[in-house]
Amino acid sequence: MEMTRSLTLAPLPATLRPAHAACRRRRRQRGLPFGALFSSLPPSNQQQQQQEMYMRALQPRQDWVGEWVRSNDTLVRGLPILVGGASLLAVLLNRAVSGIAAVSDASSSQSRADILTLALSVTDILAGLVWLSIRPKSISPVVPRGVECKRVGTGVSDSALRELLWTWDSLTTATCCKSLVVVYGGNCVLQIGVAAGSPEDGNAVMVDAQKFMQGSLYRSAMESKKQSYLANLALYPGRTELPFLPSNTQALILQPIGDKGIAAIGGDTIRGFTNLDQAWIAMIADKLDATLSKSGRTAGGKE
Known part of the structure; x- marks a missing residue:
């Protein structure tokens, strides 16, 4: 029994002692703190440095020469x-x-x-x-010269009217649109926004759908079945075919609506409609075609 106790309590040889015990002894002898053996920074400091590096990388580089x-x-x-x-x-x-x-x-x-x-x-x-x-010409929006107008063709169903008004609200919110005229099935189903004022009584000029459909702008757009974008309307002689739009309309989009109609969208800025706006308007036209084809329409309008 005593022999067993002596074997159990006997110290281990130096070669069999754990290495970490020797490390602790040498550290106590040298008087070094525990953290002195590790050269790496605490994790919080490393994360802070990484975040600062990411922020510097995300910040746009300042072009001093270009700004000057x-x-x-x-x-x-x-x-x-x-x-x-x-x-x-x-x-x-x-x-x-x-x-x-x-x-x-x-x-x-x-x-x-x-x-x-x-x-x-x-x-x-x-x-x-x-x-x-040679200096770049500054392009800024203009105030359309005309009167506010809202005419809806008779026979337009409530669902079609909601769709048309939603289109108008969307265009005025997301683009430079100030005037919208929708001709479908040979009739003007919607005239809204700023319209040209009549010199006689000052009221908005009504859209003559039949005369408009005989013009070259309407026929070229319907024959090509593609959107026609007049980025600077003042340069096109065909603007005389649009007497119902304000005289200072800067840009115009003629968007076919299926095979039966067209939408004339007037803007207040030269080249104000972007490529994204044009693609979006083409998608809206497909939606309007599906809605208006289900609605019965007759000629005439009311304010």
Whole structure:
């Protein structure tokens, strides 16, 4: 029994002792703290550094040169004039101070260099003048000249009317649309938004559906069965076929609605309808075609 107890309580040889015990002993002897053996940062600091790196990566890089050019547009455009004028003045001053004859001599290398420098200086000056004369035209929305109008064709069902009004609300909210005219089945089923004012009584000009359908704009759009986008309506002579729209309508979309109708959408900004707007309007036209084809319509309208 005593022999067993002595074997149990006897210390283990140094070669069989755990390695971590030796590490703790050496650490106590050297007086090092426990965390000194680990060089890595606490997890919280590492996460904070990673978040800061992600935030810096997500932030857009600041273009100092581009911002300076935009803020000093006139100076940058006139810079070639300054450089060309300074070069021209330097050549003339050098010619006068150096004592060379004013008449150029083809056999003189100095004269040939001066002629080349003068040509480059004049080119810089002309380039600066071109830069100053060409400036991007600012495009801004205009206030349509006309009167507010809301005419619904007789015989339009309640469901079709709700669909048409939803289309109008969506267009005015998401695009630059200010006027909407829907002609379907030979009749004007909706005229809403700003319309041209009549010179006689000042009321909104009514849409003559039959006359509009005989125009080239309507026929070309229906024959192609594709959307027609007039980004700058003032440049098209066919605008005279749209007397019911405000005279200063900037852009126009003619969107066929199936095989029986068309939607004329007027905007207040040149090139105001984006590619996404055009694709979205084409999808709305398909929806309107399915709705209006189920609704009976007759000619005429009411305010």
